[in-house]
Amino acid sequence: MLSSKRVLTIRVGGKERKRKVRTLLLDLAHFRNMLIILITKYKELYGMYPLHQSILYGLVAKTYTGKYRQEFEKVLKNIESNPKLGELLKKLKTQKERIDNPHYVQYVIRQVIRDFKSFFKAVENFRANPERFKEAPRPPKPKKLRYLMNFSVEGNANTFKQEGDKLIIKLRNGKYLKVKLPKDFSLRVSSVRLKLFGNDLYVDLVYEQEVEARNPVGEYTAGIDIGLDEMLSLVSENPNLKSFVISGKEIKAFNQWFNKERAKLRSQMDCLKNEIKRGDYKDTKKLERKLRELEIKEKVLSAHRKRWLDNNLHKIARKLLDLLYETGHKVIYIGKNALESKNGVNLGKRTNQNFVSIPFRRLVELIKYKAQQYGIEVVEVDESYTSKTSPFANVMEIQRTKNKELCYGERMGNLFKDKVLNKVFHADLVGALNIMRVGAKLLRLSFYENLKILFIKLCNPLRLKLIDLFYKVSSESLWIGGSRQGVSVPAGWMEKLG
Incomplete structure (x- = not known):
């Protein structure tokens, strides 16, 4: 346990x-x-x-x-x-x-x-x-x-007592907050946190639970490339498992909606502040009340965004780990450059607004946290040059020398033109495959001998919207089926990989 x-x-x-x-x-x-x-x-x-x-x-x-x-x-x-x-x-x-x-x-x-x-x-x-x-x-x-948006305090066992299905939290002398616990909640609470976020108030109950430690059922590894429209692109070493792409468009669209609604509120707030400052309007108290109402609306909107994102990111991490555990994975390699590049990134006004506002680091931390229960190791990997390098090139040497001539390929938008096989692959899947190679320190993977499997993994991903990921997809639906015409690797390339 x-x-x-x-x-x-x-x-x-x-x-x-x-x-x-x-x-x-x-x-x-x-x-x-x-x-x-x-x-x-x-x-x-x-x-x-x-x-x-x-x-x-x-x-x-x-x-x-x-x-x-x-x-x-x-x-x-x-x-x-x-x-x-x-x-x-x-x-x-x-x-x-x-x-x-x-x-x-x-x-x-x-x-x-x-x-x-x-x-x-x-x-x-x-x-x-x-x-x-x-x-x-x-x-x-x-x-x-x-303008306080976020504040919390934590209390030890002296600040509360647990009685049956209720938790009684002492606020001040003579003032208490009663919180109803979930049904059949029999665990001992060690501390509580009172949190203010926007216009919402939360109580965090910290407790310890004995969880059955699981051991991975297989020895496979997987590589994950993080992006915006295609939030998670995954390639597995398991030769029978399809590559799949989890769409980030729903989260991107929600974030755009949030930015527009917040911009409307802030525009109205700025107009009211200017009117109050000029003093043209006689009833300034009325303007101040309206301003206060808009400030509260902004806090409510921010709190709604936090709840929505937390809920969906938890679901994504849980479903992803369920699928990888059921299909025999032991290690997950995740590219980290997309997370680090958000610090000071300047990709244009619109891209910055979309990319920087989405909490990718939160998603990775949730994946790490939930992976512990399954005994799966999560490793962050330098992903430089991974989506611009052929699966048959030495990506570790390219990262060390930064010699683009050794990439043997070219990225064009979301496509990758491979010059070794003269084929077109999905660039994010090539990136996920190379992330796995860099993390595992392998030049070639077990399925390289069967090029039809390699083509299926890099050309035909299963594209999943969030609703499909949460409620429709299963490990059985990710099984590779069908056949493809064989293609041979040009002479000498396998020898270069060792």
Whole structure:
């Protein structure tokens, strides 16, 4: 058995229930803002960041009970000697009393410390390799609560109790949130997270579950090329398995719809802001109410996009792993250049909007996460030159030398003209095949001897829309059938591959 930490996300409904949770999270976010301001101003005055957890919590506590009293008294004396810092500390204490939940306050303090340490690490990396950054890293800064889109806090076992089919979460003294658990949910919850995203509120239940560890039923490998219109193109080493392409057009179309709707809302918001700024309209409060309504609509739209994408990406990863496990795969090689190239990519306004906004990295992480249950290994591979290189060329040598003359082929849009066999293949499938060769460090695969199988894999993929992938396709429907006229490889090419 394999012990796996899992998360169950439950969406909070009900106007009053959402109000209670939202108010708490906004109070915690305000506490975080004031704490960041205090730490930053202390650094400006005294040349150091006070980032010790015990000292920071002691500053907002009634009395200090830690073991770093000398350091604490020094920091407290410095703060009290400055009127602005002293006033800020009083407000911070008042906000802590208003929150009335020390466990969540401790979490926010720890999170702020982690944010500053991440900033220090990023600065070190920037100094060592400035070419990897578009600009110098910036320290944590306060966020406007009005535009707060994403905020979460985590509570330990002291913040909730599990009673039968309900989980009772303490928000403040006398205020609780009751969450109904799924039917027959008998697992012990170790911690809970309260999350605000857009206009939605969620409760994440973190628990550990014993999962039966599976072992792969075969020794085959598969290569996956990631793209936009053709999101996942897969070629398998299994000679009996068809290559298939999972369409990304539904996700692309949804993303385009989202961008258009958000652009409409932002255009209306900009017009209202300009009217308020000019002061031509007498009833500015009415304009401000309209502006606030549009801001809420934008948050609702963003939350809808996140739910839709998460749902479909989970389904894609699960179905893909089911198919590969049933057809005897042990290792999956995934090209990673498409993921890394999104950082600072400039492919034109329209392509950037489509490509950069789609969370490919999230999909790969979900595939890795779900592959653990099946005992399947997922390896990310450098995919440079893979979709521009013949399956009969030494792709590892080409990546090393960057000599395009050794590719023995040419990519034309979504097609690849192979100069070895003088045939036309699907470019993304050629890329997936070469990704598999690079990952496995093999110049030739087991099915190379049978060219009709190679042609079927590279020329006739099964094209799957998302609805087909989720509800229609099965491992049996991916079986190769029929026959093709034999074609011989030009003399000497197999010897070159070894």
